[in-house]
Amino acid sequence: MAFDSLSEKLQNVFRNLRSKGRLTEDDVKAALKEVKMALLEADVNFKVVKQFTKSVQERAIGQDVMNGLNPGQMVIKIVNEEMVKLMGSETTELAFRPGKELTVIMMVGLQGAGKTTTTAKIAGKLKLKGKKTLLAACDVYRPAAIEQLQINGEKQGVEVFTMGDKNKPVNIAKAAVEHARKNEFNVLIIDTAGRLHVDEDMMAELEEIKEQVDVFQTVLVVDAMTGQDAVNVAGTFDEKIGIDGVILTKLDGDTRGGAALSIRAVTGKPILYVGMGEKLSDLEQFYPDRMASRILG
Numbered sequence: 001m002a003f004d005s006l007s008e009k010l011q012n013v014f015r016n017l018r019s020k021g022r023l024t025e026d027d028v029k030a031a032l033k034e035v036k037m038a039l040l041e042a043d044v045n046f047k048v049v050k051q052f053t054k055s056v057q058e059r060a061i062g063q064d065v066m067n068g069l070n071p072g073q074m075v076i077k078i079v080n081e082e083m084v085k086l087m088g089s090e091t092t093e094l095a096f097r098p099g100k101e102l103t104v105i106m107m108v109g110l111q112g113a114g115k116t117t118t119t120a121k122i123a124g125k126l127k128l129k130g131k132k133t134l135l136a137a138c139d140v141y142r143p144a145a146i147e148q149l150q151i152n153g154e155k156q157g158v159e160v161f162t163m164g165d166k167n168k169p170v171n172i173a174k175a176a177v178e179h180a181r182k183n184e185f186n187v188l189i190i191d192t193a194g195r196l197h198v199d200e201d202m203m204a205e206l207e208e209i210k211e212q213v214d215v216f217q218t219v220l221v222v223d224a225m226t227g228q229d230a231v232n233v234a235g236t237f238d239e240k241i242g243i244d245g246v247i248l249t250k251l252d253g254d255t256r257g258g259a260a261l262s263i264r265a266v267t268g269k270p271i272l273y274v275g276m277g278e279k280l281s282d283l284e285q286f287y288p289d290r291m292a293s294r295i296l297g
């Protein structure tokens, strides 16, 4: 289960709070110190942790206890509310062009993050919404990426546009747009090539596609298990090519939760979906309030 270790630590802090009848200012401060430690161990961004505990402390110490809640419960309620805020409060959906106009979505990210799998997962979701979706295989570098997209596209019942691995990604993307327009697709999702690390060639290639193809949404796929690295990758991609949202994959194996809790606060970009497994149905909409409840147990 995701976030096990963070949840367990926070629950211990809260158990101690609950067991006290009245809370002093020192009790609150001591509890928040432990919350801070737990968040840092979960690999939450340092600045985010600092700001988070400051906000909770200001609210917890200044606030009258609400009817029916003891002071311990009040602190837990404030931690919950601030955690929801940290993750953006509202659910953000992928955006589409109005009416029947073609929406082009470009998927970007490092190799192994889960881009190709997630592309097929999204295609399934859009199909259920009644959108005629085309996938374009522009990852010409990773062996088997094209075939993987074809296999998964077929499983989802969605057409995959390929031109093999001998063409430039930007040319494949342009041809895919033409094919999509001619055949009245509503959405085209471009699966681009990642690299093992952020590098200039990858960014130049993505920029070129973005310039030459009318991309409406750029979606970054990052591996939640890489914690702060995922957050740094998100910051770099946003700076270099501009992203509209993030998909966090492999949350099913993430016991710490650092990326989920920091990425919005650090980059200002919303989490759109979370990957919860390898199956094509394992993609969930991101709800900040449900995520906070999951973490706090």
Ligand code: GDP
Pocket (backbone or CB within 6 Å): 109, 110, 111, 112, 113, 114, 115, 116, 117, 118, 142, 145, 194, 249, 250, 251, 252, 253, 274, 275, 276, 277, 278, 282
């Ligand atoms: P790409 O290089 O970014 O296109 O990555 P792939 O789509 O090939 O995914 C890399 C590996 O991560 C594959 O083995 C996927 O099955 C796996 N994967 C992708 N998303 C998830 C997820 O949400 N949870 C888990 N457990 N595995 C995932």
